[in-house]
Amino acid sequence: MFKAKLKEAVLCLSAGRVTLKYPFAPSDVPPKFRGRIMFDAHKCIGCGGCANVCPPRCIVMEDMGEVTRITFYLERCIQCARCHEVCPEDAVWPTEQFETATPDKSDLTSDMTVWMSSCQRCGRCFESDNAIDKFRSKRWRGRGPGEANKHGIFPTKPPIYFEPPKQLVREEEDL
Amino acid sequence: MIPELCKKMFPKSLWLFHTNCGSCNGCDIEVIDVLTPYYDVERFGMKLVGSPRHADALVVTGGVTRQVAPALRRLYEATPDPKVVIAVGACAVGGNIWFDTYNMLGGADKVIPVNMYIPGCPARPEAIIYGAALALGLVPKKMFAQHEEHLPTGFNLDEYVKEWQDVPVVTRG
Numbered sequence: 001m002f003k004a005k006l007k008e009a010v011l012c013l014s015a016g017r018v019t020l021k022y023p024f025a026p027s028d029v030p031p032k033f034r035g036r037i038m039f040d041a042h043k044c045i046g047c048g049g050c051a052n053v054c055p056p057r058c059i060v061m062e063d064m065g066e067v068t069r070i071t072f073y074l075e076r077c078i079q080c081a082r083c084h085e086v087c088p089e090d091a092v093w094p095t096e097q098f099e100t101a102t103p104d105k106s107d108l109t110s111d112m113t114v115w116m117s118s119c120q121r122c123g124r125c126f127e128s129d130n131a132i133d134k135f136r137s138k139r140w141r142g143r144g145p146g147e148a149n150k151h152g153i154f155p156t157k158p159p160i161y162f163e164p165p166k167q168l169v170r171e172e173e174d175l
Numbered sequence: 176m177i178p179e180l181c182k183k184m185f186p187k188s189l190w191l192f193h194t195n196c197g198s199c200n201g202c203d204i205e206v207i208d209v210l211t212p213y214y215d216v217e218r219f220g221m222k223l224v225g226s227p228r229h230a231d232a233l234v235v236t237g238g239v240t241r242q243v244a245p246a247l248r249r250l251y252e253a254t255p256d257p258k259v260v261i262a263v264g265a266c267a268v269g270g271n272i273w274f275d276t277y278n279m280l281g282g283a284d285k286v287i288p289v290n291m292y293i294p295g296c297p298a299r300p301e302a303i304i305y306g307a308a309l310a311l312g313l314v315p316k317k318m319f320a321q322h323e324e325h326l327p328t329g330f331n332l333d334e335y336v337k338e339w340q341d342v343p344v345v346t347r348g
Contacts, residue, residue, distance in 0.1 A: 019215040020301075023180040027301045035231040047292070049346060056265070056272040067332070072321075074206040075269030078296035101293040101306030102348075106257070108294060113324035175299035 001067055034079045037072065041112040043091035052084035059083060068114045074100070075108040078125040104152070177278040179333035188220030189311070191261075192230035192254065196247055197279065202264035204257030208233060208300045209307075216304055219311060232310075235283040238266035238273050244286050251287040259310060263291045263303060265296040 020027065029035070046068040051061040056076045062069040081094045089172065195203055209216045210223065224230050239247055251260070256311050262283045265271040272283030283289050293306040308314045326332060 015328065018213055019218070020213065022214065022301050022304050023314055036318075038321060041325040044325070056270075056274065058269075066337065067326070067335060067339075068224045069336075075292065075294055076271050076274050077294065078265055078271060092311060097317070098294065098295065098299045099305045099314075101291060101302060101309050101319045103270075103291055103309070105289075105292055106322050107318045108292065109320040112322070113326060115326045115330070126313060157302050 015131070029098060030095050033096055033098070034081045036074065036079070037077060037079070037083065037092055037094050038098050038099040039070075039072065039092040039112055039119050041091075041114055043089045044114050045089055045091070046070070046114045047088065047117055049086040049088070053086050055080060057081065066116055070109040070112050070114070071107070071159045072112075073106065073111060075117060182326045188222070189259070189307075190229055191221055191223045191232050191233050191234050192250075193229075193234045193236070194225045194247065194250060195224055196235055196237040196243045196267070196283065198239035198266060202236035202266070204304060205297045205300050206236065206263060209303045214300045214304060214312040219307060219313075221307060227253045228255065230254055230258070231259055233287075234261050234263055235267045235287075235289070236263050238279040238281055239283055239286050241262055241278050241280065244280055245255050247283070257284065259291065260287055260289045261293065261299050261310065263306075265294050268292045270296045271296060309317060324341045 020105070046061075048061045051057075051059040051070065056078055058073040058075075060071045060073065060079045081091045081092060084090070086092055087093075101107075193206055195202070210221075211296060221232075227233065231254075233251065233254055235247070237243075246328075251258075260283065262268050266273070266279075267283045270279060273279040274281040279287060291310050292308050294303055295302050298306075305314060309316060324332065
């Protein structure tokens with residue numbers, strides 16, 4: 001009886017402390033963790049793929065002629081990262097931030113505004129100067145073989161290689 | 176402001192009343208997870224109580240369904256002042272994928288005032304602890320809205336948006 005109690009005590013003592021020190025020490029997230037989504041307006045081409053696939057419709061696109069505004073209602077984001085999956089330019093990606101608690105709901109509504117220019121023939125909008133210039137820039141789907149993902153979080157998509165025809169390359173214009 | 180108020184109003188322990196307002200149980204499991212020895216939110220004196228009359232804080236999970244909305248309202252009124260309402264999970268914060276359905280009101284703040292929003296589907300146990308610690312003023316706030324724009328220089332966005340505000344969406348473009 002006493003021996004059993006002693007054994008139990010030793011077991012309990014040897015286990016040590018299991019409680020996480022979390023709020024006072026940083027907590028690691030598992031690999032491929034999907035947290036709060038972030039975006040880059042300079043990479044976005046305004047194709048609307050993310051808004052199309054978003055299950056809770058937390059990405060809303062507003063077409064305002066020459067300007068497209070994309071609003072992210074992060075309050076109902078379910079962090080499925082479908083937007084990252086379909087984005088051809090990696091303009092939206094999940095970060096590892098899970099500390100998203102806030103007393104103010106306006107912190108949860110993000111937006112980006114992208115300038116579009118209109119086609120001379122049909123009058124519809126397309127993404128301005130970068131469309132061709134991005135072909136030249138290294139940033140455009142520019143992950144060579146063996147390079148790490150630029151966000152370092154998600155597994156890379158297979159890179160697409162594209163050589164632009166030289167006569168299409170024009171001088172850089174000021175945006 | 177809320178952390179300072181919390182420090183003044185709840186100097187010792189925060190007792191929680193957990194209510195499920197049409198949640199899928201994902202967030203409920205995470206809330207229970209937070210109370211286990213591994214995460215141990217009882218370090219801060221928090222514990223679940225069985226009645227809203229004993230509670231200082233309401234933990235709401237689930238986008239509020241039509242049937243449960245009056246009950247939630249009564250629950251809020253039964254909780255003695257001062258009280259804190261913590262919405263856990265994407266449903267309670269913004270309605271999740273049911274934000275515009277007929278039987279969900281889409282968020283706890285449609286019925287009762289909410290003091291702390293903890294989004295996530297479900298919210299991580301660490302995220303819930305962070306929300307609790309933020310409410311108690313132990314950690315700094317880390318969530319900020321992101322506003323970005325890629326516009327030509329000299330473009331007046333505000334005026335441009337004003338022009339488009341009155342145009343119906345159907346006739347745009």
